[in-house]
Amino acid sequence: MADISANFLGIRSPNPFWLASAPPTDKKYNVLRALEAGWGGIVWKTLGSQVKNVSSRYSAVDYHGSRVMGFNNIELISDRPLELNLQEIRECVKLFPDRAMIVSLMADNDRSSWHEMIAKVEDTGAHGIELNFGCPHGMNERGMGSAVGQDPEIARMVVEWVMEKATIPVITKLTPNVHSVVPTGKAAVEAGTNALSLINTIQSVTGIDLDTLIPNPNVGGQSAFGGYCGPAVKPIALKMLTTISQDAVTSRVPVSGIGGISTWKDAVEFMLLGASNVQVCTAVMKHGFRIIEDLCEGLNNWMDEKGFATLYDFIGQSVNRITKWEALDINYHIIANIHQDKCVHCGLCYIACEDTSHQSINLEYGKPYNTYTVKTEECVGCNLCKLVCPVEDCITMDEHRKGPEYLNWTEYQRKGLPLNDH
Amino acid sequence: MAIVNNRLTAEQYDQNFSDIHPPFESREAALVEANRCLFCYDAPCIKSCPTSINIPKFIKQIATDNIKGSAHTIFSANIMGGGCSKVCPVEKLCEGSCVYNLMHEKPIAIAKLQRHSTEKAISGQWRLFERKPATGKKVAVVGAGPAGLSCAHVLSREGIEVTIFEKESKGGGLMTYGIAAYKVTPQFCEDEVNYITSLGGIHIQYNKELGKNLSLPELQRDYDAVYLGIGVGVARQLDIPGETLDGVVDAIQFIYELRSKGYPAVPVGDKVAVIGLGMTAIDAATQAKRLGAKEVTIVYRRTQEEMPCTEAELEIAKLDGCKLQWLAAPKEVKGQDGKVQQLICSIMQLSAADASGRRAPVDTGQTFTLEVDMIIKAAGQVPFEALITSEQIEHRQGKIIIKDNVTNIPGVFAGGDCVNGGKEVVDAVQAGKDGAAAILEYLVSSE
Numbered sequence: 001m002a003d004i005s006a007n008f009l010g011i012r013s014p015n016p017f018w019l020a021s022a023p024p025t026d027k028k029y030n031v032l033r034a035l036e037a038g039w040g041g042i043v044w045k046t047l048g049s050q051v052k053n054v055s056s057r058y059s060a061v062d063y064h065g066s067r068v069m070g071f072n073n074i075e076l077i078s079d080r081p082l083e084l085n086l087q088e089i090r091e092c093v094k095l096f097p098d099r100a101m102i103v104s105l106m107a108d109n110d111r112s113s114w115h116e117m118i119a120k121v122e123d124t125g126a127h128g129i130e131l132n133f134g135c136p137h138g139m140n141e142r143g144m145g146s147a148v149g150q151d152p153e154i155a156r157m158v159v160e161w162v163m164e165k166a167t168i169p170v171i172t173k174l175t176p177n178v179h180s181v182v183p184t185g186k187a188a189v190e191a192g193t194n195a196l197s198l199i200n201t202i203q204s205v206t207g208i209d210l211d212t213l214i215p216n217p218n219v220g221g222q223s224a225f226g227g228y229c230g231p232a233v234k235p236i237a238l239k240m241l242t243t244i245s246q247d248a249v250t251s252r253v254p255v256s257g258i259g260g261i262s263t264w265k266d267a268v269e270f271m272l273l274g275a276s277n278v279q280v281c282t283a284v285m286k287h288g289f290r291i292i293e294d295l296c297e298g299l300n301n302w303m304d305e306k307g308f309a310t311l312y313d314f315i316g317q318s319v320n321r322i323t324k325w326e327a328l329d330i331n332y333h334i335i336a337n338i339h340q341d342k343c344v345h346c347g348l349c350y351i352a353c354e355d356t357s358h359q360s361i362n363l364e365y366g367k368p369y370n371t372y373t374v375k376t377e378e379c380v381g382c383n384l385c386k387l388v389c390p391v392e393d394c395i396t397m398d399e400h401r402k403g404p405e406y407l408n409w410t411e412y413q414r415k416g417l418p419l420n421d422h
Numbered sequence: 423m424a425i426v427n428n429r430l431t432a433e434q435y436d437q438n439f440s441d442i443h444p445p446f447e448s449r450e451a452a453l454v455e456a457n458r459c460l461f462c463y464d465a466p467c468i469k470s471c472p473t474s475i476n477i478p479k480f481i482k483q484i485a486t487d488n489i490k491g492s493a494h495t496i497f498s499a500n501i502m503g504g505g506c507s508k509v510c511p512v513e514k515l516c517e518g519s520c521v522y523n524l525m526h527e528k529p530i531a532i533a534k535l536q537r538h539s540t541e542k543a544i545s546g547q548w549r550l551f552e553r554k555p556a557t558g559k560k561v562a563v564v565g566a567g568p569a570g571l572s573c574a575h576v577l578s579r580e581g582i583e584v585t586i587f588e589k590e591s592k593g594g595g596l597m598t599y600g601i602a603a604y605k606v607t608p609q610f611c612e613d614e615v616n617y618i619t620s621l622g623g624i625h626i627q628y629n630k631e632l633g634k635n636l637s638l639p640e641l642q643r644d645y646d647a648v649y650l651g652i653g654v655g656v657a658r659q660l661d662i663p664g665e666t667l668d669g670v671v672d673a674i675q676f677i678y679e680l681r682s683k684g685y686p687a688v689p690v691g692d693k694v695a696v697i698g699l700g701m702t703a704i705d706a707a708t709q710a711k712r713l714g715a716k717e718v719t720i721v722y723r724r725t726q727e728e729m730p731c732t733e734a735e736l737e738i739a740k741l742d743g744c745k746l747q748w749l750a751a752p753k754e755v756k757g758q759d760g761k762v763q764q765l766i767c768s769i770m771q772l773s774a775a776d777a778s779g780r781r782a783p784v785d786t787g788q789t790f791t792l793e794v795d796m797i798i799k800a801a802g803q804v805p806f807e808a809l810i811t812s813e814q815i816e817h818r819q820g821k822i823i824i825k826d827n828v829t830n831i832p833g834v835f836a837g838g839d840c841v842n843g844g845k846e847v848v849d850a851v852q853a854g855k856d857g858a859a860a861i862l863e864y865l866v867s868s869e
Binding site: 064065344345346347348350351363367368369370390391 | 453456457460461462463464485519521522525
């Protein structure tokens with residue numbers, strides 16, 4: 001059995017799975033249920049000046065019969081009294097001393113408000129603080145949340161205030177609603193943050209009711225931009241995480257990965273791209289806290305199979321596998337191969353290639369079943385046919401190198417090698 | 423033993439004749455199935471449908487909540503798409519070729535999805551087609567069955583006035599009179615005919631029978647073209663002694679009565695033998711059982727390998743408790759006081775395959791006896807040979823000969839069962855479309 005325990009800035013947890021700052025972590029009742037279920041840590045829902053929420057608050061994007069591919073919310077930070085939250089945090093820390101307790105904060109935009117808030121949080125016995133510089137709705141209109149995260153200099157200033165006061169580790173949570181997360185990440189690191197976490201939610205409109213013409217979520221006939229999350233945002237989060245892992249400044253601090261993590265596989269991908277642990281929200285909002293069981297078991301089994309004894313044996317291992325396009329090997333060439341014994345003659349590879357790619361699949365008419373074969377000389381190895389094929393391993397992409405040596409685009413141009421003639 | 427009616431209670435009749443293929447219970451259930459569809463390109467299911475319905479398209483339209491578009495896609499190719507979704511032997515047509523079969527998974531429930539869209543269109547009386555401006559042309563269609571209705575609908579859409587002459591008092595042909603009631607209800611058949619004619623430009627005159635109160639020369643005189651979709655007639659004779667005894671009935675007649683008179687009015691025996699194993703034989707056998715017959719035996723002279731019905735149909739009969747006598751050919755009917763008492767059958771064996779690969783049944787000389795009080799003949803139907811001959815239409819053993827949909831008489835077209843000798847509803851619908859296309863060409867060229 002692999003060891004899946006995590007140590008994030010000295011904050012220990014039995015597994016690397018924390019619940020992100022969100023509705024599931026907004027009070028003792030939920031948090032105790034989560035900890036009983038086995039979650040490694042909690043990032044308590046953001047505390048700040050008390051707010052009032054609206055109804056409704058959530059909407060989702062369904063895809064091809066599957067519910068909640070993407071999830072959207074317009075809920076603000078905690079709308080419960082600050083003292084009640086602090087009291088409950090204190091109780092939870094006592095009841096589960098082996099789990100991580102991080103408190104998300106979003107104080108008013110002045111030094112004393114932050115200092116006051118940090119003192120109160122530290123008094124609960126919590127292990128760390130996460131700065132919410134990401135909330136994309138409501139709070140940003142008041143100069144907080146993503147309004148801070150979108151301006152590196154404001155972020156730098158706030159982190160500096162925080163670091164003056166904080167005696168427990170500080171994690172700065174980044175907003176994805178920027179061209180690049182690196183400038184704010186750099187500013188936060190330079191200002192002394194102990195760690196980064198990303199991504200927060202992405203501003204979105206999930207859809208419109210075609211009967212009423214009102215976008216959702218519907219609040220009395222109107223809607224507002226919400227924060228998008230769930231499986232749909234994972235690829236975007238992974239990209240942003242990679243830029244943080246590859247930057248000389250931001251890679252100096254550990255990163256907590258967030259964004260559409262639903263399974264142990266998702267978690268492993270975040271960790272391979274440099275996250276030291278991960279935070280989960282939408283998946284538990286869909287299925288409840290019980291998913292922690294498979295998150296842990298799946299991770300453990302995968303690590304055993306791969307021979308990784310601890311998380312630190314594989315964290316960051318794929319970071320260097322993402323490079324600039326110019327460094328890719330032009331001599332690497334693959335060609336689609338349709339395995340006729342597995343083909344069910346659905347024609348999806350054919351129509352995708354014929355209409356939208358390189359006309360590299362041949363159709364031989366049959367009634368009722370056509371035969372599809374690859375025109376190997378035409379195939380550019382784009383993967384499209386394999387991606388749309390409904391049968392596992394029916395189409396494989398077989399390697400046929402153009403040349404034995406590594407050859408990138410810069411070299412290719414320098415040597416004056418021929419360009420495409422079609 | 424006796425042939426009596428009213429064997430069951432009203433509840434029992436209702437239960438026995440309730441819909442064998444219930445529809446989706448909700449939009450969500452239909453969506454789950456619609457979303458399974460892979461949306462194949464040049465799809466095998468389309469190629470396996472005689473009317474070439476664009477099945478992936480109409481299923482995709484269900485998935486996008488475009489039910490109106492879905493119904494239009496279906497009806498554009500097959501105006502009886504509603505009825506066909508209930509009676510088609512889909513296991514050997516569209517669903518039989520679904521690529522999921524090749525993955526060893528359940529094929530898409532195409533018929534059920536088709537029913538989902540078409541029933542909404544029919545019950546909601548959606549207006550999905552518009553007629554083109556009137557051409558001033560008139561066409562007479564003989565027979566308001568699937569071929570005639572399909573032909574009439576295409577012609578009317580093209581701005582032609584169509585009059586259909588039907589010998590029965592209801593339209594739909596064998597759909598209304600010749601198919602098991604647990605597949606399509608009489609009410610559905612009526613609604614379907616009304617939906618087809620709601621397009622306008624199609625006028626049905628009932629109780630008009632060719633050769634009786636309707637004459638072909640007069641139709642040729644009064645109309646610009648004539649389409650014959652007169653179907654086929656009674657069940658094939660057995661040509662064995664005792665066939666005229668009381669209790670030997672024709673399957674088509676039996677089903678006709680069941681469909682037209684109501685279940686309690688139709689008498690059925692205690693022990694029934696059904697001769698033949700086509701779709702009609704299955705419909706007769708299962709319905710005899712469902713009317714309250716104690717024992718029903720299907721007698722077929724070949725084996726399961728050669729049977730004309732599908733596996734799914736045979737399964738229905740077996741689940742209804744019908745027995746099967748393979749390799750048995752009726753030899754003689756014996757009776758007392760003019761009533762059936764026994765069916766003597768010859769025991770057959772299959773010969774070696776002939777040049778066409780078919781193995782003929784050969785009499786072994788041995789016999790066995792079934793104690794029965796009713797015998798239903800369902801060994802194929804006989805074309806209206808005398809009628810066709812008297813109208814001087816060329817035919818082959820009663821089956822009208824057509825070339826490019828036209829008979830030997832210019833301006834007189836034909837299609838469906840009266841040409842092919844009896845196939846599926848869906849084949850007749852396609853024949854009607856083909857006939858209409860030929861008529862349109864003829865009307866243009868004769869201008």
